Amino acid sequence: MxxxxxxxxxxxxxxxxxxxxxxxxxxxxxxxxxxxxxxxxxxxxxxxxxxxxxxxxxxxxxxxxxxxxxxxxxxxxxxxxxxxxxxxxSHRREDGPMQAQFEGQLEDLLAMGLETSVDLLEFAYMPASAEVASALDCAPGDEVQMSVRVRSVRGEPFSHLTTYVPGDIGRKFGEKDLAQRPLLALLEKSGVHVDAAEQTITATLADTGTARRLDTTVGAPLIKVVRIVQDIDGRPVEYITALYRPDRYQYHMNLTRQAEGKAKVWSPSRTGYRLT
Incomplete structure (x- = not known):
């Protein structure tokens, strides 16, 4: 060498x-x-x-x-x-990073679930907190399914996922199913027609628990994605907070300039992710 x-x-x-x-x-x-x-x-x-x-x-x-x-x-x-x-x-950067691009659709999330491995760390049915109830448009105290998962690529953890699903939907699949299949696939198998999502991307720092699970240091920067997924009737069916290691996960988009009145603005034409 x-x-x-x-x-x-x-x-x-x-x-x-x-x-x-x-x-x-x-x-x-x-x-x-x-x-x-x-x-x-x-x-x-x-x-x-x-x-x-x-x-x-x-x-x-x-x-x-x-x-x-x-x-x-x-x-x-x-x-x-x-x-x-x-x-x-001594670090060797792997060649051929996994990547996908899906013109703004939710299939990229499903593809990620299929090409990565997952560890299910927590699973329970519990009363919805005020925050979760607001996100899922239900009453505080209503039953929800909660799970915490860590996804890895080539054996290296890159995302920490905390997910809530309405109880009537979450009861249609269990802990074993969630440990083996992507959540979006389970929702669709349960009869949910996933149609849209509202997503916010910000930044945060790794706390003690997250740092341990993502094999990074306390205070390390993380990408924070909060997403509410809706069915074709507009009902929220999933509330997820995802924390990503930025050295292993990148979110990217292609932009085009489009006329809006007398001005031209940038508009996303294709979006996707990159796992490094």
Whole structure:
């Protein structure tokens, strides 16, 4: 394997902010910057990273801080540190990322369920909270089915899914079914004609439980997707909060300019996802 020594540009230091009580520690900031460049493939398997002294100089931190950042990368299995040889990237980016594009339809969600594996972590029937009742257009206390799942691609977790389904629909399939088949497929098998969805995409940080389940660090950035799925009569049939690791999941769309009155606006023509 060809090895090359990678270099850091001076502007890299601009990504590091002075450590204040409310901000992420300096070593973790450096860790996140290097980790992203490794995951993105900019630093490839076999590359030699700069040493502690060079990192300290570039980022304007102490050698101990730089060392801790490299130690964190090694702890995550992204690099291998060897005395006298330096720090070598050991992470291999998989070729051929899974991707799909479905012109704004819900079939992409079903396809994702079919090409990934799932672990069902929680399953129960319970009274709807005020939040869930509002999303599913039912009364607080009405029975709903709740599940928590983690989806993985090539054995690596990328999404944490918390889902609520109205009780009369959820009683038509059970825990074993949900562990084996995508929820959308189960809804359709139960006689639900899925027609539309309302979706909001924001960002959040991983808490202790989510970080453990997604094999990431507490405070790591996550993509947060909240979606309410409706049937052909407009009834909400699913309320889901999905948290995605941005290094393993990307949401993308193609845009076209369309006339709207006298102005032209960008309008999504095709949407889809990418699993890296």
């Amino acid at each position: 060809e090895r090359r020594a990678v270099s850091l540009d001076r502007f890299d230091a601009g990504a590091i902010r002075p450590a204040e009580p409310a901000r992420t520690p300096l070593y973790h900031q450096i860790y996140l910057v290097l980790r992203q460049r490794i995951v993105d493939g900019e630093f490839a398997e076999g590359d030699i990273l700069p040493g502690e002294f060079e990192l300290a100089e570039v980022y304007g931190v102490s050698r101990i801080t730089a060392k801790r950042a490299l130690d964190e990368l090694a702890k995550d299995g992204l690099v291998r540190r060897e005395r006298g040889r330096g720090t070598m990237v």
